Amino acid sequence: MIALLIRDLKLAMRAGGGFGLGLAFFLIVTVLVPFGVGPESQILARIAPGILWVGALLACLLSLDRVFQLDHEDGTLDLLATAPLPMEGAVAIKALAHWLVTGLPLTLSAPIFATLLNLQSPGHLWVFVTLLIGTPALSMIGAFGAALTVGLKRGGLLLSLLVLPLYIPTLIFGAEAATRGAAGLENATPLALMAGITAGAIALLPFAASAAIRVNLR
C-alpha cells in the first residue's frame, strides 16, 4: 500500500505529472473573480471565503480525472485488480495521494490567496482550517466519481457533473464555517458537520468506489 502511495507521489512530481497545476488553476480562479466582480475591497472581502472554497473545489475537480484514468489506459488498473491488494485500500491510497498533491497545497496556499481577495486576519485562519478539514472529503468523493467514469472516453465533464452535487454539503458547511469564523461568529456546528462528512466519506466511499472500478474493468 505504501508502495502505491510513493509511486503515485513520484509520478505526480515527475514531468507532466500535474503537481502544481491544481494550484495554478486555483490561483487563476482567484485572480479572475476580481476582474469579473470589480475591485471594491469590501465586497471582495465579504465573498472571499466563499470564492476561495468554490475555487478550491473546482481546482480539485479538474485534477480528478487523473486519479484512475491514466492507470486504466496503460493497463495498471487491471494488474492492480489481480494483485494481492484490496481494491478498497488502493482506492483510499489513491484518494490520499490526490489530496497530498492537490488538496494540501491548496490549503497551505489559501491564506496567501485570501490576501489577494482583501480578507482580513482571522478570516485567513478560518479558510485554512476549514479547507484542511474539508479537502480530504473532496478528494475521496472525487475518487468515487472518477471510479464511476474510469472507462469512459472524455469522462471529464461528465465527472464534474456527477461529482459537483455530491460536493454541495461539504461546500455549504465549509464555506459557512469559514464565513462565520471570518465574521467572528460561532462556527462549531458547521465545522463538526463538515468533519462528520469527511469521516463518513473516508470510511464508506472506498467500498462504493472499488465496486465501481470492478464493474468498469469487466
Next chain:
Amino acid sequence: MIALLIRDLKLAMRAGGGFGLGLAFFLIVTVLVPFGVGPESQILARIAPGILWVGALLACLLSLDRVFQLDHEDGTLDLLATAPLPMEGAVAIKALAHWLVTGLPLTLSAPIFATLLNLQSPGHLWVFVTLLIGTPALSMIGAFGAALTVGLKRGGLLLSLLVLPLYIPTLIFGAEAATRGAAGLENATPLALMAGITAGAIALLPFAASAAIRVNLR
C-alpha cells in the same frame, strides 16, 4: 467547409458528444457560488454579472480540449491537413462549431441563471448582450490554445493555463459592460472594446492556430 461544420455539429449532438455538458457546468458554477457566498440576494445580485462571466469562461475553457484533440487522436487531423481545405478555414469552422455548441447555449441560458443569482431586469439583458458579443472571442482564442496543445497527452490543465491569461481582457471588458449596464450606467466603451477584441481574434487567430497545428502534426 460547410460539410466540416455539419459534421462537427452532428458529432456534438450524438451520444457522448458533449453538447450540453458545458451548459451543465455553467449551471453548476452558478449554483455553487451562492452556496459558497451565502444566500443574501443583494450581494448575489451585485456580483452576478461577474460570476456569470467567470462561469461562462470556465465552461468554455473546459470544453476546449475537444476542439482538436479527438480529431488528432483518430487521425482525422492528418487527413484534413492533406485535404483540399485551407487549414485556416478549418480552424475557423471548428471554432464556430465550438461556439455554436458551447458559447451560444451559454448565452441563451444566461438570463435564466441570472435569475438564480437574483439579478433584476435590465441586468438580464446586459449579461445576454455582452456574452453574445464576447463568447465568439472566447471560442476563437480557445481554439488557438487548443491548437498549441493538440499533440500533448493530458493537455487539459496546461491548456487552461495558456488560455486563461488570453481571456482576461475579454473578461474585464465583458463583465464591466454587463455590471455597468445592470447598474444603469453608460457602457458603450467596454462594449466597443470587447467587440474589437472579438473581431480581431476572428480575423487573425485562425492563421496563428493553423500554423500551430501544422507544427504539431510534424
Next chain:
Amino acid sequence: MTETHRTKQAEDRWNWLWEWANPVKFMSLSGKILPWVMGLCALTLLPGLIWGFFFTPEAVNFGSSVKIIYVHVPTAMLAINIWVMMLVASLIWLVRRHHVSALAAKAAALIGLTMTVAALFTGAIWGEPMWGTYWAWDPRLTSFLILFLFYLGYMALWGAIDDPDTAADLTSVLCLVGSVFALLSRYAVNFWNQGLHQGASLSLDKQENVSDVYWQPLVLAIVGFSLLFVTLLLLRTRTEVRRRRTHALETRERMADA
C-alpha cells in the same frame, strides 16, 4: 474455486413475486394493465385539475395565482418520491439482478426530472406574485435545484455508457451514494438558510392550513398525477425493455459478422 450458474437469481419463497421481473412476463402483464391505468389516470387527473382551476374560489389576498397549487404540489411530491422509487429499483437490481428493475429506474429518471422542472417552474411563477421574486435561495427551493442536478447526473451517466449492464450497475451505485448526499444536502441547506417557503400543510394535524375547498381537488390531482406517473413509467419501461432487447440482438448480429 469459483463456480457460476447461468440462472443468477436465487430460488426462494418470494419467487412468485420475482417472477414478474422476467421481461417476458412483465411485458405481457404491463401490456394488459396499461389501458386500465391510463383510464384511471384520465378519470382522476382531468376532473381534479378542472375542479381545481375552475370551481374553487379565488383566495383572499393571492388572487387566482393560488390555483398553481394543483400542479405545483403534485409535481413537487412526485419529484421526491420518484427518486425514492429509483433507489428501491436500483437496490433490487444490485441484489437480485432483475433487468426490468434497472430499466424501470432508468425509465423513471426522465419522468422525475420533468416533475422536478415542473415544480421549479410553477414555484417560480408562483413566487413572483407571492414573494416578489422568481427565485430565492430558500431551502426548499434550493434542495429542489440540487435534486434537479442529481437527476441530471444520473441520466448523463446512463447516456454515457455503452454496455447496458455496466450502465445499470454504475447508475445504481450512483443512486445509492447520491441518495445519502441528497439527504445531507437537504440538512445542509436548511442549516444554511432559513426560508420563506410554506411548511407541509397536507399532514393531518395541520389540515386546517388549507381549507377544504382547496384541499379536496388537490387530493384528486395528487392521485391523478401519481397515476400519470405510473402510466408513463409503464410506457417508458416497456420501451426500455424493447430497446434493451434490440441492443442484445444487434450485439449478437455484430459478433456473428465479425
Next chain:
Amino acid sequence: MDLVVENLTVTRGGVPVLEGVGFTVTPGQVVMLRGPNGSGKTTLLRTLAGLQPALEGRVSVEPEAIAYGAHADGLKATLSVAENLKFWASVYGTNDIAPATKAFNLDGLLERAAQNLSAGQKRRLGLARLLVTGRPIWLLDEPTVSLDVASVGLFADAVRAHVADGGSALIATHIDMGIDADEVDIGPFRADPRAARVQTAFDEAFV
C-alpha cells in the same frame, strides 16, 4: 496446483463468446491457447484472472494463485526500470528484483526511464514483472509481441525455469516460441451469438 476449467461460458459485451470451455493445466505444464483474431482468447484469460465474471461454469483455482500478463504492460513512462519493477515487487511482497532483471537482461537499463525504452525492451520489462509476483500460474496474452528472436529465447527460458519449479503457464499466442507445450484450440468452443436463448430462464432474453 491444477488449473481445471469446466464447462465455462465467457461473455463480451453481454454476449457469450465461448461456450462449454474445458481443459486442465497441471503443474509443470505449459499450454498454448490457439485461435484466430477475435475468437475470444483475451476474454477467456481475463475471466480466468478474475477480472470479469463467467456466465456459467467452474474454475478450480482462486485468482490469488494467478499472475496475469495482459496486452498492456502497465508501465509508467516517467519511472525508471528499477522503480517500475520495485513497485510491483513490493505490491506482491517479494522485494528482490535482481533475478527478474537478470532473466530478462535488463541489468544495463535499471536507471533508464521507461519512456526511453524501445518497444522490445518495454515488453521485456513487462514480462520481468511476472517473476516478481511469485505466483504459480501464469496467464499470458501474446507475451512475445514486438520481441526479437533473442528476447523470445530469454522468455522461453524463463517459462521453462518456471515450470521446472512446479509452476504452470497458459499462453495465448499466434507464433511458435520453441517451448515444449500442449495446445488448446478454442475454435470448437465458439458460441453461436445468434443462438436463440429466449426460452430458458429468467433474464436470458437480454444476454
Next chain:
Amino acid sequence: MDLVVENLTVTRGGVPVLEGVGFTVTPGQVVMLRGPNGSGKTTLLRTLAGLQPALEGRVSVEPEAIAYGAHADGLKATLSVAENLKFWASVYGTNDIAPATKAFNLDGLLERAAQNLSAGQKRRLGLARLLVTGRPIWLLDEPTVSLDVASVGLFADAVRAHVADGGSALIATHIDMGIDADEVDIGPFRADPRAARVQTAFDEAFV
C-alpha cells in the same frame, strides 16, 4: 504525373531517419515500400504527403495531387458509414460515394455506425475514402492491416483499377498482396543517427 523523389532526408523527433532517398513512381505503376519495423516508412510517407518538412532533397509533386492513407483511419465512431464517407467526399468536392462503397463491399453497412463495425470493416471504410478523393497518387501506410483474404482481394482490385486509370500508388507494407508491383527497399537509405554532423554548417549541431 510522375512522383520523383531525389536525395531526400527525412527526420523524426529532429533526428534524420532516412538519408538520400531517391526513386520514381510513374503513372500506372505500383511501388511497394519495404523495410523492417522502425526503419522509417511512415516517416517517409508523411514527408511526401506534406505533413512534415524534409531536411533536404526534392519531391516533384505538390501534396495536392496526393491522397494519403495513414495507420489511423480518421473515422468518427458515432457517424454512420455513409455519413463518414459523404463527409470526405464533400471535402474533396466529389459527391458520389456509390462507386467507393461498391468497390469495398460496404453497401450492406451504409447505415451502421462506425463504432459497430468490426476491425476489418472499419479498415475497408478507411480505404473507401481513397476512392472519393479523386486524386492520382496514393500513398498508403500498411493498408491491409486486419483485413481478411477476401478483403485484401477487394483492395488489390481497387489498386489495379486505379493504376489502370492512370493513377499510381506507393504502398508501405510487410505482406505480399498479389499486385503486380515494383519494390523499393529503404534499408540502404537508413541514416546513421550517431554520424557526426557538427562540422558542416550553422545549426546542424542541433539536428
